[in-house]
Amino acid sequence: MIRIIAAVLLLVFGGPTAMAADEPPHRILGRDGNIELRLYAPMILAEVEVTGSMRTAGNRGFRPLGNYIFGGNTARSGDGSNAIAMTTPVMQQRSQEIAMTTPVIQQATSDESWRVAFVMPPEWTMDTLPIPDDARVELVEQPERLVAAIRFSGGANEARFMAKTEELRDYLTAQGFEIVSTAMYARYDPPWVPTPxxxxEVMFEVARVG
Structure with a gap:
């Protein structure tokens, strides 16, 4: 069904283009200005639940997940640990419903509770990923999904994310899309990249066209 939906949405957005090399596997089905439609392949997330403000929760979630991918784990063979490459973006989601994709994902499960996740590189599977040493870190499989994203540059503060959330929501509503997730807030660059x-990005999962 989702492949049929994606084909229909090509009529709105245009033809497919390639993804960036360090992002989770996906196809860009089309663009309309600063908005993209993407079909993400199935992926595995390393997730942790934290509390706090958007900024505080992001920092709290990053630490145990960073520790996991940098060697705070036990190989499935029981012999030592494994380092895992980190991909982009870091994502943060305020929701009581659904978590989404990509290297670091953050999802709120209540007003001040967030689900933060790193997307695992595609060469890893549930059978080969090392076991987290920190019991708070959970490995979760995500299915293929269709996502609309709006891109912007500069500082990633909460006010800007909220403004872009409404802009994307209004656009999708006007275009007849059905939104099936809460907003996902994505950061792609490390702190040393100049702010401008x-x-x-803000993302929504889209189920179908109305």
């Missing part, structure tokens, strides 16, 4: 050049 940082890439940020």
């Amino acid at each position: 050049f940082r890439r940020n």
Whole structure:
């Protein structure tokens, strides 16, 4: 069904283009200005639940997940640990419903509770990923999904994310899309990248066209 939906949405957005090399596997089905439609392949997330403000929760979630991918884990063979490459973006989601994709994902499960996740590189599977040493870190499989994203540069503060959330929501509603997730807030660049050049996004999962 989702492949049929994606084909229909090509009529709105245009033809497919390639993804960036360090992002989770996906196809860009089309663009309309600063908005993209993407079909993400199935992926595995390393997730942790934290509390706090958007900024505080992001920092709290990053630490145990960073520790996991940098060697705070036990190989499935029981012999030592494994380092895992980190991909982009870091994502943060305020929701009581659904978590989404990509290297670091943050999802709220209540007003001040968030689900933060890193997307695992595609060469890893549930059978080969090392076991987290921190019991708070959970490995979760995500299915293929269709996502609309709006891109913006500069500082990734909460006010800007909220403004872009409403802009994307209004656009999707006007275009007849059905939104099936809460907003996902994505940061692509490390802190040392100058603020004006940082890439940020808001994303929604889309189920079908009305």
